[in-house]
Amino acid sequence: MSAILEGKRILLGVSGSIAAFKAAELASRLTQEGAQVITILSPAAEKFITPLTFRSLTGQPAYTDADLWGEKGHILHVKLGQESDLMLIAPCSANTLAALAQGSAEHLLTLSALTLRAPLAVAPAMDGGMFEHPATQQNLHILRQRGVFVLGPTQGRLASGLFGSGRMLEPQEIIGHVRYILAQKGPLKGQKVVVTAGGTQEAIDPVRMLTNRSSGKQGYALAQAAVDLGAEVVLISAPTALTPPVGAHLIQVHSAEEMRQAVLQETQNADILLMAAAVADFRPRQVRTQKIKKQEALTLLELEPTPDILSEVAARRAQTHRPLVMVGFAAESQDLIENATHKLQNKGLDMIVANNILARDAGFGVDTNRVTLLYQNGARESLPLMTKAQVAEAILQRILTFLQTP
Numbered sequence: 001m002s003a004i005l006e007g008k009r010i011l012l013g014v015s016g017s018i019a020a021f022k023a024a025e026l027a028s029r030l031t032q033e034g035a036q037v038i039t040i041l042s043p044a045a046e047k048f049i050t051p052l053t054f055r056s057l058t059g060q061p062a063y064t065d066a067d068l069w070g071e072k073g074h075i076l077h078v079k080l081g082q083e084s085d086l087m088l089i090a091p092c093s094a095n096t097l098a099a100l101a102q103g104s105a106e107h108l109l110t111l112s113a114l115t116l117r118a119p120l121a122v123a124p125a126m127d128g129g130m131f132e133h134p135a136t137q138q139n140l141h142i143l144r145q146r147g148v149f150v151l152g153p154t155q156g157r158l159a160s161g162l163f164g165s166g167r168m169l170e171p172q173e174i175i176g177h178v179r180y181i182l183a184q185k186g187p188l189k190g191q192k193v194v195v196t197a198g199g200t201q202e203a204i205d206p207v208r209m210l211t212n213r214s215s216g217k218q219g220y221a222l223a224q225a226a227v228d229l230g231a232e233v234v235l236i237s238a239p240t241a242l243t244p245p246v247g248a249h250l251i252q253v254h255s256a257e258e259m260r261q262a263v264l265q266e267t268q269n270a271d272i273l274l275m276a277a278a279v280a281d282f283r284p285r286q287v288r289t290q291k292i293k294k295q296e297a298l299t300l301l302e303l304e305p306t307p308d309i310l311s312e313v314a315a316r317r318a319q320t321h322r323p324l325v326m327v328g329f330a331a332e333s334q335d336l337i338e339n340a341t342h343k344l345q346n347k348g349l350d351m352i353v354a355n356n357i358l359a360r361d362a363g364f365g366v367d368t369n370r371v372t373l374l375y376q377n378g379a380r381e382s383l384p385l386m387t388k389a390q391v392a393e394a395i396l397q398r399i400l401t402f403l404q405t406p
Contacts (some may be wrong), residue, residue, distance in 0.1 A: 001032070001034040002033045002131075002152060002179070002228070002389065003032055003228065004182055004228040005033040005035045005178070005182070006033070006034030007035075007036070008034075008085045008086065008182060009036045009083060009085045010030055010035045010037050010084065010086050010088060011038050011040065011081075011086070011088070011118075012027055012030075012038065012039045012040070012054075012089075012090065013039075013042070013088065013090070013092070013096075013109045013112075013113070014039060014041045014054075014089075014109075015042045015043075015045055015089060015091055015092055016042055016047060016093050016095070017048070017091035017125040018125075019161045019168040020045050021047040022091070022168055023049070023090055023091060024049060024053050026090060026171040026175070026236055027039060028057040029058050029171050029175060030175060031057060031058045031059070031060075032162075035389070036060055037054075037058040037060055037073075038058075038060050038062075038080065039055075039058065039060070039063065039083070040062075040080065040108055040112060040164065041053040041063075041109075042107055042108075042303070043064070043065055044095070044103040044242065045353070045391075046095070047143070051063070051064055052205055063080070063108060064108070065107055065108050068106065068107075068111070068202065071289040072270065077111040077112045077115055078115045079186060081112045081116040081117065082115055082117050083158050083260075084116065085118050086119050086120075086121065086181060086182060087113060087116050087118060087119070087120045087121070088120075088121045088174070089122045089123065090121075090122070090124060090125075090151070090168065091124070091156060091168045092123055092124050092125065093126060094124075094130045094131075094133075094136050095178050096122075097124060097139045097140065097143070098135070098136075098139050100120075100143060101139035110278075119182055120147075120148045120149070121151055121178065122143065122148060122150055122151065122153040123152055123153070123169055124140075124153045124168070125153060125159045125166065125167070125168035126153075126166045127158045127162065128160050128162040128166070128384070129158055129164070129354030130163075130165040130166060131164075131166040131396070137344060149177065149181055150338075151177045152167050152169040152170075152174075153165055153167050153168055153169065154169055157238050162369045173246070176245060176246030178247075178249075178387070179224070179227065179228055179246065179247075180227060180245075180248075181229060182228075183228050183229060183247075185230060186229040186231070186235045187228045187229055187400055188229040188231035188396075188400070190229035190230075191231045191233065191271040191403075192231065192232045192233075192270045192271050192272070193223075193229075193231040193233050193234070193268055193269045193270070193271065193273075193274070194233075194266045194273045194274070194323070195222050195223045195233065195236070196219060196235075196236045196242045196259060196263060196274070196277035196279075197216040197219020197222075197223070197235060197236070197237045197238070197242075197277050198214055198215075198216035198238030198278070199211050199214035199238055199280070200221060200238045200258075200277065200278070200279050200280045200282060201238060201254045201280075202256065202280050202282070202283035202306070203255070203284070203287045204292070205287065205288035205291050205292050206291055208278060208291075209289050210283065210294070211280065212278050212280065213364040213365060214276075214278035214331075214364055214376060215240060215241075216237060216238065216242050216363060216370045217242065217366075217367065218245065218369060218392065219237065219274070219276035220235070220237075220240070221389045221391065222274045222276055222392040222395065223235040223244065223245050223248045224245040224248075224392065225393045225395070226248070226272075226274075227248055228246045229396055229400070233248040233249065234248070234249045234266045234270075235251065236253060236259060236262045236263060236266065237252055237253070237255065238253045239250070239254065242401040243311075251266070253326045255324050256279050256280050256283065256306035256309070259277060259309065260312070263275075263309050264309075264311060264313065264316075266311060267313055267323050268320075268322065269322065270323040271324050271325070271400060271403075272323055272325045272327070273323045273325070273326045273327065274327050274395070275309070275310055275326070275329060275393055276353075278364075279306065281306060282303040282305060282306060282343055283304060283306050284301060284302065284303060285302040285303060286302065288397065291303075293324050303326040308388060310326070310347040311346075312396065314326065317376035318348075324402075325350050325402050326347075326348070326349050327351045327353065327395065328342050328343060328344070328347060328351075330352055330354040330355075331355060331363060331364070332354065332355075332356060332357065333356070333357055336354050336356050337354065337380075338370065340354035340372070341374055344374050344376065345376075349376065350375070351375050351376070351398065352374045353371050353373055353395060354372045354373075355369055355371045355372070359384060362385070368385055368388065369385075369386055369387075369388050369391045370384065370385045370386070371383050371391055373398065
């Protein structure tokens with residue numbers, strides 16, 4: 001469950017497309033994230049999927065045109081349009097796009113869009129050539145000018161067997177866009193947040209490297225939590241298998257030096273720095289230009305320290321007062337509080353997040369974390385076992401307090 005979606009009233013419109021089966025998964029996932037999902041099916045959508053499917057997945061009403069002419073028909077479309085936090089039409093067929101652009105009130109779905117007082121997002125889905133057709137592009141242009149969010153489509157195999165643009169985005173990606181849209185007026189609107197994530201890689205030769213076990217999950221969760229609060233987010237990431245949050249600007253790096261350069265550049269005008277990356281402490285003194293053969297005698301690998309990125313940012317902050325808030329992370333295997341406290345004081349951080357990397361349910365590679373927050377004023381706060389998303393949301397809430405304190 002995510003804080004940005006919990007309790008939000010999402011009006012999900014489903015139009016006539018084979019991608020309607022994805023709408024069922026989308027409705028289910030939004031519900032699991034805490035949203036109230038009320039569905040409207042167009043007459044064509046009913047040819048592909050039933051209202052019962054959505055009622056079963058969401059526990060909320062699923063309406064069709066038959067409801068428009070029922071006992072509450074004269075107010076239903078107004079109620080649906082005005083009581084929603086967001087209307088999302090997914091899939092949105094070429095015909096529905098045209099109806100929206102023209103202001104058609106023929107069906108309950110488009111009629112509700114006319115009464116809408118919340119943001120409107122559409123996820124187009126159509127087959128070969130329809131998306132590129134000038135008429136469709138003109139309709140999309142009209143909708144974008146009105147402030148409608150157009151999500152996708154992407155390229156891929158279409159129902160006809162053709163390959164091209166027109167494939168609806170996958171449900172999880174659509175949810176990322178929904179979160180971004182709902183966060184537009186969040187408490188961090190206008191604030192720039194820089195987040196680092198993942199484990200840096202220090203080359204030994206063209207194929208080998210020194211790295212660590214960081215998955216990047218906590219850093220990516222922090223980036224998502226900052227996006228959810230309306231921030232302008234820059235995610236500086238070492239290689240991971242993760243997808244960056246919708247709305248975050250991704251800067252990909254490999255080595256500690258590359259991360260240093262990116263952090264120094266992006267924090268010049270940043271408000272918040274969340275240094276969650278596991279930056280290598282050492283790198284090979286000399287990088288071989290050719291692959292080291294197994295037969296070679298390699299008895300010594302000389303190492304040298306990598307740059308201390310946080311110390312450099314802290315030194316500059318003393319002169320420029322940017323970023324306003326600096327948060328570090330301490331992944332320790334022993335003397336957790338002592339080592340984290342030393343890092344907090346030595347690097348001039350406002351807060352440090354400490355966790356024991358030897359715990360099986362916390363630290364590297366898992367979806368949960370158990371952390372202790374240490375503050376510059378000496379305060380300490382231990383959080384229970386949480387998902388990394390919940391840890392990220394808790395950290396950002398503490399940062400909001402920092403920013404609000406005179």
